[in-house]
Amino acid sequence: MKEKSQSTSRALVFRPARGLTYQAGALLLSFLFITIIILLTGESPFRVVASLWDGAFGTTDQFARVFSTLTPLVLCSSGLIFTFTAGLYNLGVEGQIVAGAIAATFILREFQAVLPAPLVVAAGVIAGMLGGILWGLLAGVLKVFGKINEIFAGLGMNFVAQGLAIYLIFGPWKRPGIASMSGTEPFGESLWLGRFGQTDAAPVALIIAIVALALTIIIMRNTHFGLRLKAVGQNPRASFILGMPATRLLLSSFIICGAFAGLAGGLQVVGLFHRLVPSISSNLGYLALLVVMLISFNALWIAPVAFFFSALNVGSLQLPMVLRMESSLSGVIQGTLVLLALLARGFSERARKAAGGQ
Amino acid sequence: MDFSELIVILATAIATATPLVFASIGETIAERAGVINLSADGTILMAAMTGFAAALATNSVLVGFLAAALVGAAFALVIAFGAITLKQSQIAIGFVLALLGADLSSFLGNPVVLVPGPTVPAFNIPLLQDIPVLGRLLFQSDPLVYASYILIIVTWVFFYRTRPGLLLRSVGEQPAAAFARGANVVRLRYIYTLIGGALMGIAGAAFSLDFKAGWTNRSTAGYGWIALAIVIFGGWNPLRVAMGAYFFGILQSLASVAQSSIQSVPTQAFSVAPFVLMILVLVLTSGEWLDNLMSRLPLKVRRPILRAIRQPAPAALGKVFEQD
Structure with missing residues (x-):
């Protein structure tokens, strides 16, 4: 019984103390690898870092862009906490953003001439949420009732959503x-969400993302629902035997993640x-997956990591x-950090097992 | 469209499906041994870039393919090590590598973008090329295409007609049983994951040294995911998987032919097809509803139908095996 609870908590709780040496090693190795990669292109790593910093924080505009990237990233990462906790690899999050964006655009197009602007914007955002839910729920239903792996269903539906968006842009909505x-006809300025000055950052959107993140942290730490989600994720069989509504819990996690991702799209x-x-x-859905993998599904770390990743994205532009360097450097840095962190986690588990004599 | 035109379109479709054949057969081999290589998209991009750069530097197409195969195997090694030895999620590691490979290929491939380089020379097979219709369809392209035919047949024969092939399948289906009978499950999984990765690497070079001739950023993006879909669509059977790749090739050719009549919808919209088909196949074969439906049919009819439709995934696919 004791062993059981230990192995459960190991996967659930992020314990920096235990794997700290390994994680520090991973971080060091990442920096080494990235430095070598930059040196390969014949550029000085210091100049690259300076340029990245300048690109992200040099002007108000750029700083604002970091926040406009942060908003969808935080929303999707928060949503993914639910599906990952339930033991699901919701790779379909990318398509759920697109579905949300399509739904929002549909509402804006249909009602912009009929209803007052603020109402249309609100309806559009809510429609985005519903679109994301629909797309997430579809993967969930396929998973729960069709026994279809959510990884492949989700991936497939990403491409379907993307194809649908392109079809609409080049077809009925051209x-x-x-x-x-370059997309559909831009909406009138009355339908734009209020911005911070003349920048790209929309404070309301950021506030929505922060609320979503706060909700995620609270639900995961302090509610019965969060606890049951963890139970299902850890041991679906046992939780079923204990009478937990596994089907409902799994579908709920798909719905919540879809709602957050759809909100991001809207x-x-x-x-x-x-x-x-x-x-x-x-x-940004794929990037959110990297964020959540890096932080071992611990919602408290979303804000700093997502901010760092957003700054990298904007800074590399x-x-x-x-x-004269490719902007994909940001992706190289993000991917390297996550890959080595995953491997380090494996090493530290191995070492612990060897020490524990299991 | 007359008959000879149709033959030309089909011949082009078969030839241009070659990289996908290599990639999806590679994925099939790894998955049959129980390891999902989700990094396909990043592996192919990285191998395409490296293969092209190596061929350019040495002016040798062969060196290019070798380099690409090595890159593919290296990516697979990371997954094998992380998944088999460190027992971490192969999905997580594969997914990160898919993104990392894509970004890394753009970042490092910057100097060789749009530089002209060597390509695989055309070669018509004597005698065979003169067979009416079939000759034009299959035997008037280049050595890489012929190699892909051999790969399909060899993989099928290996899987279903040899002892090591049987062992490979058992490692993916019943690793514990295979282990009990003396198989070194860990080593076999390593070997087949690496072989599969090397084939994916060759697929990358097949793009940059043959069908897309050259390197531009993200030029092969998307094909890795399509290969993953085709493996499921083909039910992990090399022949069916290859048919899936050809089917997609034909679909793509027809789409670009139809472009003139279906105005202004870009071909990207058509590349959705393999994913829709994959989901449909999964729906058709994964649920219990098929069993319920089939149970109403007499046994004699039921069995062949089920066998034709249902090609289940290897039972131990993606699962950790504790050998020690």
Whole structure:
């Protein structure tokens, strides 16, 4: 019994103290690897770091852009906490953003001439949430009732959502005259979410994301629902025998994650792009998966890690101009950090097992 | 569209499906041994870039393919080590590698973007190319395409007609039983994951040294995910998987032909097809509803139908095996 509870808590709780040496080693190795990669291109790592910093925090505009990237990233990461806790790899989160954006655009298009602007915006954001829920629930139903692996169903549905967005942009929703990758006809400024000055950051969107994050932390730490979700994620069989409604819990986690991701998609439309574009999700769902994997599903770490990742994304945008370097460096850094952290976790578990004589 | 035109379209479709054949057969081999290599998209991109750069530096296509295969095997080694030795989630590690490989290929491949380089030379097989219809369809392309035919057949024969092949399948289905009979499950999983990865690497080079001739950022993006879908669509059977790849190739060719009539909808919208088909196949074969439906049919009819439709995933796919 004692062993049992120990192995459960091991996977559930992020314990920096235990794996700290390994995580520090992973961090060090990541920096080493990234430094070597940068040196390979013949550039000085110090200049790259300076340029990244300048690119993210140099001007108010850039700083604001960090926040506009942070908003969907925090929303999706928060949502993924629920599905990961329930033991699900919800790779479909990317498509749920797109579905939310499509739903929001639909509402805005239909009602912009009929209803007062603030009402249309609110309805659009809510529709985004519903669109995300629909897409998430579809993967959930396939998983729970069809016994279809959520990883492949989710991935497949990402491409379906993306295809649908492109079809709409080039088909029924194309701009009068010419259809193009630049998206649908932009909405009037009355339908834009209020921005901070003339920048890209929409304070309301950020506040929504912070509320979602706070809710996630509270639900996970202090509610019965959070506890039961953990139980289902840890041992679906045992929790079923103990009479937990596993089906309902799994579907709830899909719904919550879909709602948050759809919200992110809706906010991308009303708060950032002001239209539907093919890259509406900007791979932020996939990036959120990296965030949550890096922090071992502990919601408390979402804010700092997501902020760091957003700053990297925005900071790297000017690399091609300033240093003639590819902006994909941000992805290289993020991926390296997560990969080595995952491997370090494996090493530390192995060492503990060897020490514990299990 | 007359008959000869159709033959040309089909021949092109078969040839251009070659990278997907390599990638999806590679994935099939790894998954049959029980390891999901979710990194396919990143592996192919990274191998395409490295293979092209290596071929450019040495002016040798062969060196390019070798380098690409090594990159593919290296990515697979990370997954094998993380999943088999460290017992971490292969999904997590594979997924991170899929993203990392894509970004790394763009970052490091910057100097060789749009640089002209060597390509696989065309070669018509003597005698065989003169067979009416079939010759034009299959035997008037290049050595890489012919290698893919051999790969399909060899993999199928290996899987279903040899003892090591039987062992490979048992490692993916019943690792404990295979272990009890003396098989070194860990070593076999390592070997087949690496072979599968190397084939994915070759798929990357097949793009950059043959069908897309050259390197641009993210030029092969998406094909890795399509390969993963095709493996499921093909039910982990090399012949069916290859048919899936060809089917997708034909679909793509037809889409680009139809482009003129279905105006302004870009071809990206058509690349959704494999994923829709994958989900449909999963729905068709995973649920219990098929059993319920089938139980109404007489036994004699039931069995062949079920066998034709249902190609279950290897039972131990993605699961950790505790050998010690």
